[in-house]
Amino acid sequence: MGSTTGGSFWRRLGRVTASAAGATALAVVVASCGPAGQPEQGAPEPRESSAAPQEQTQAASPAVTPPEVDEGWPRWGFTHTGISANNITQEFEQDVAGSLARTPMLQNQHIMGFGALNPEPYPGRYFWEDLDSRMNLMRLSKGTPIITLCCAPDWMKGGPEGPTEDSAWAEHLEDAPYPEHFDDFAKLSAAVAARYKDVKYFMVWNEFKGFWKDHSKPADYKGYTEMYNKVYDAVKAVRPDAEIGGPYIGFDSNRTGDSELRGDWGVVNQNVLDAFNYWFDNKKGADFIVVDGASVTDAHELLPDEFGALTKFSAVTEWLRKKTDMPVWWSEWYFVPEDGTKWAEPKRLAVQAASMMEFARSGAATALYWNPQAKEGACPACLWAPRTGDETGTGRLVSGFAKWFPAGAQIEDVASSDPAVRVLAQPEQLLLVNTTDGEVTTTVDGKEFTLKAYEIKWSGR
Numbered sequence: 001m002g003s004t005t006g007g008s009f010w011r012r013l014g015r016v017t018a019s020a021a022g023a024t025a026l027a028v029v030v031a032s033c034g035p036a037g038q039p040e041q042g043a044p045e046p047r048e049s050s051a052a053p054q055e056q057t058q059a060a061s062p063a064v065t066p067p068e069v070d071e072g073w074p075r076w077g078f079t080h081t082g083i084s085a086n087n088i089t090q091e092f093e094q095d096v097a098g099s100l101a102r103t104p105m106l107q108n109q110h111i112m113g114f115g116a117l118n119p120e121p122y123p124g125r126y127f128w129e130d131l132d133s134r135m136n137l138m139r140l141s142k143g144t145p146i147i148t149l150c151c152a153p154d155w156m157k158g159g160p161e162g163p164t165e166d167s168a169w170a171e172h173l174e175d176a177p178y179p180e181h182f183d184d185f186a187k188l189s190a191a192v193a194a195r196y197k198d199v200k201y202f203m204v205w206n207e208f209k210g211f212w213k214d215h216s217k218p219a220d221y222k223g224y225t226e227m228y229n230k231v232y233d234a235v236k237a238v239r240p241d242a243e244i245g246g247p248y249i250g251f252d253s254n255r256t257g258d259s260e261l262r263g264d265w266g267v268v269n270q271n272v273l274d275a276f277n278y279w280f281d282n283k284k285g286a287d288f289i290v291v292d293g294a295s296v297t298d299a300h301e302l303l304p305d306e307f308g309a310l311t312k313f314s315a316v317t318e319w320l321r322k323k324t325d326m327p328v329w330w331s332e333w334y335f336v337p338e339d340g341t342k343w344a345e346p347k348r349l350a351v352q353a354a355s356m357m358e359f360a361r362s363g364a365a366t367a368l369y370w371n372p373q374a375k376e377g378a379c380p381a382c383l384w385a386p387r388t389g390d391e392t393g394t395g396r397l398v399s400g401f402a403k404w405f406p407a408g409a410q411i412e413d414v415a416s417s418d419p420a421v422r423v424l425a426q427p428e429q430l431l432l433v434n435t436t437d438g439e440v441t442t443t444v445d446g447k448e449f450t451l452k453a454y455e456i457k458w459s460g461r
Contacts (some may be wrong), residue, residue: 073406075359075405080109096141108146111147112152123155157181158178189231193235193242202243208220212275247279254267261315292330292333295312300339310355313362317330321362330367356397371383382394405431411425433456
């Protein structure tokens, strides 16, 4: 995620710096703390309780018509960042890959930054080592590979030819190619698509980086669209089978504003809608729509609260699905304010689970978790433990959704007798989330459940 949506770009970048030794990756951990609180995935039996169910009832999840996607599309996955399993040891990579392969999901990698060095340090001279390494990890772990065509080599944006300097990673990675180099970036994108023929899906650029420096003003949507169209044509020319999506723009929201896209969670910045609409009306073509965003406002507010704010994800998805029948992809999503706010791990996981429920209910075809992986230290937001490679609570949550709620899964209307417990259901599985900091007993699907504070519970039906 860039500096444009939900907070600081560098907190999540995990950028790769160039040094004499080669690839040295720096990972920045998403702030979160507290003991692990995620139960094992599966279908545990409901806990016995003598407490009477609450009289109030949570509204049942509205059933939606799922979008057209490839058969078996897993919907859920993640983006590799500065550190991933291939950056530790071969044994570690194999262990993590084996764990991921048990529930195959989508995996995304950028062509420069986010774990990859400059892929074209000199015009026409390519460096594929880092991308090859990440692609091999995806294959080993049976992932469905995705490539994000971002970012651009230095010489395309006013810098020198050659390997990217340390300072340039920090100062210029987010820069867009100059217009006179749009064709060069399109050529690079085509070279990527031609090399990785087993990659079918490509996202163009990332959050309008370099095309939108001041979000109080309009974005350079004409510049982005011009570049997008060149990339689209170039990739389709060498890979007619490739599927390409854009505009990968962050749906920022504020407390107030004049935008048509609004709710209790806030108001989407009109500049976002203007940029999206221009691209949508002027694109050469697209196979899917790509957006991202955070439930928090630009002022780090969660309106009306941390769980209520999550309805923004459904509202944006539904707004997009009214405009097009193309699948809607969420390339990133965030739900914790980046102002120093820290939540105990059970709460962070509960909010994450509830956010993923919104994507499933609203018919989003894809949601990619931005994985803030690290080499060492505590990292509950990571998908696997940095030292051991063991699946974390976050990893179990994402893999659980991939197993039980892929795109096209039949979402059924199932109510909770206590509105504090959110429910997502398909014919064989229930997912319950306690949104409070106290124990709650509720009746769901004719069964009584007792959930601890912020507990996530999976149950067979």
